[in-house]
Amino acid sequence: MTGYNNSNGGEVNTASNGNGHSNGHSNGHSNGNKSADYTAQENPTMCSKDCCSGQGGFKPGNTCAPKKGAVSSSDEKIVPTPQSLLKSNGKIQCDLTPDELRALRVLNEDTYPYEVIQEIADFITKGAGVRPKIGIICGSGLGSLADIIQDARIFEYEKIPNFPVSTVEGHAGKLVVGTLEGATVMAMQGRFHFYEGYPLAKCSMPVRVMKLCGVEYLFATNAAGGINPRYGVGDIMLMHDHVNMLGFAGNSPLQGPNDPRFGPRFPALTNSYNKDLINKAIEIGKAMGIESNIHVGVYSCLGGPNYETIAELKALRMMGVDAVGMSTVHEVITARHCDMKVFAFSLITNKCATEYNDKKDEEPSHDEVMAVAKMRQKDCCELVSRLIRELAMGSA
Numbered sequence: 001m002t003g004y005n006n007s008n009g010g011e012v013n014t015a016s017n018g019n020g021h022s023n024g025h026s027n028g029h030s031n032g033n034k035s036a037d038y039t040a041q042e043n044p045t046m047c048s049k050d051c052c053s054g055q056g057g058f059k060p061g062n063t064c065a066p067k068k069g070a071v072s073s074s075d076e077k078i079v080p081t082p083q084s085l086l087k088s089n090g091k092i093q094c095d096l097t098p099d100e101l102r103a104l105r106v107l108n109e110d111t112y113p114y115e116v117i118q119e120i121a122d123f124i125t126k127g128a129g130v131r132p133k134i135g136i137i138c139g140s141g142l143g144s145l146a147d148i149i150q151d152a153r154i155f156e157y158e159k160i161p162n163f164p165v166s167t168v169e170g171h172a173g174k175l176v177v178g179t180l181e182g183a184t185v186m187a188m189q190g191r192f193h194f195y196e197g198y199p200l201a202k203c204s205m206p207v208r209v210m211k212l213c214g215v216e217y218l219f220a221t222n223a224a225g226g227i228n229p230r231y232g233v234g235d236i237m238l239m240h241d242h243v244n245m246l247g248f249a250g251n252s253p254l255q256g257p258n259d260p261r262f263g264p265r266f267p268a269l270t271n272s273y274n275k276d277l278i279n280k281a282i283e284i285g286k287a288m289g290i291e292s293n294i295h296v297g298v299y300s301c302l303g304g305p306n307y308e309t310i311a312e313l314k315a316l317r318m319m320g321v322d323a324v325g326m327s328t329v330h331e332v333i334t335a336r337h338c339d340m341k342v343f344a345f346s347l348i349t350n351k352c353a354t355e356y357n358d359k360k361d362e363e364p365s366h367d368e369v370m371a372v373a374k375m376r377q378k379d380c381c382e383l384v385s386r387l388i389r390e391l392a393m394g395s396a
């Protein structure tokens with residue numbers, strides 16, 4: 001095990017853009033060509049945010065009207081959208097089929113009151129005949145974690161009332177309830193991502209379903225890019241913390257009115273990842289002989305679906321991030337909010353380039369992510385099963 005490692009091994013160079021061109025700005029902006037309408041403050045011909053806010057934007061009578069000759073979008077002719085495209089007989093035209101409309105509605109139904117989540121949980125526990133104690137979320141290509149569950153009762157997402165559907169390859173869209181190593185478990189073969197168009201609260205809604213089914217421990221797994229230069233493809237990073245990039249941008253699965261039946265308005269996240277489970281997993285890694293492929297590190301979730309630019313990866317490395325993905329963080333936040341114990345790991349499926357001269361063939365692809373996950377699924381399954389056995393025996 002490489003152990004805790006937050007050190008900045010990436011040797012990030014902020015003075016140059018890495019293409020050999022100095023960017024000319026001490027603040028790290030790489031765009032040397034400042035456009036004419038860069039900000040309202042810098043160009044007095046443009047109105048500021050305060051000036052036009054709440055007034056429907058710029059109006060000709062405003063005192064801050066652009067001066068003649070100034071570069072501004074108001075110089076362009078505005079062609080209004082013909083009413084004929086918007087309305088027909090007073091009704092809004094819509095070419096979507098009823099199925100497409102339903103899909104849109106499901107996509108936009110992002111509030112899940114306690115009662116609806118309770119209904120979903122009841123549907124599952126009645127159908128399965130058990131109350132699972134451990135919840136597992138299978139990462140991309142790691143669906144086999146659910147295949148090892150015994151006495152499995154399988155629920156397809158489409159058949160669960162009010163449940164979203166999986167749209168990503170490698171996420172089958174099934175909920176598997178049964179037993180594993182003597183413990184009752186429920187596993188999501190397919191998670192929901194922000195980039196699929198689901199709001200974060202909807203992405204992590206199944207965690208609340210797990211809670212109301214009786215789950216006490218969340219095991220979240222994911223496929224991730226390794227930013228820490230010491231991580232190799234196929235390594236496993238036990239998550240001991242995260243950087244919530246979507247949170248930096250004002251997005252949270254806990255946004256909106258708080259239901260105290262789930263948890264407090266302002267939950268603390270300082271001890272989100274259960275240390276006993278991390279230590280147990282390290283021991284198990286040693287027993288499995290994969291000690292040198294196990295690390296403990298910091299994960300960060302970006303919105304995706306694109307993989308990161310090199311500048312973004314450099315920035316994440318500077319922030320102490322070891323692995324990057326597009327999931328898990330909102331699930332962990334939701335789990336901690338309702339007081340579940342969390343264990344999470346990333347399977348490193350690709351090495352992230354943090355220098356411009358890194359090899360071009362290091363570009364990530366989902367095919368590669370899936371292939372590596374397939375290759376490493378046996379060890380991931382063994383790690384999870386052994387850890388669950390320890391929990392079932394009461395020694396973790």
Ligand SMILES: O=P(O)(O)O[C@H]1O[C@H](CO)[C@@H](O)[C@H]1O
Nearest residue numbers: 139140222223326327366369
């Ligand atoms: O986080 P999981 O679901 O494992 O999947 C990861 O892999 C996909 C990209 O290849 C993204 O969905 C990313 O989040």
Ligand SMILES: Nc1nc2[nH]cnc2c(=O)[nH]1
Nearest residue numbers: 223224225324325326364
């Ligand atoms: N954001 C992100 N997600 C991933 N999932 C698997 N690899 C990666 C990666 O490099 N970046």
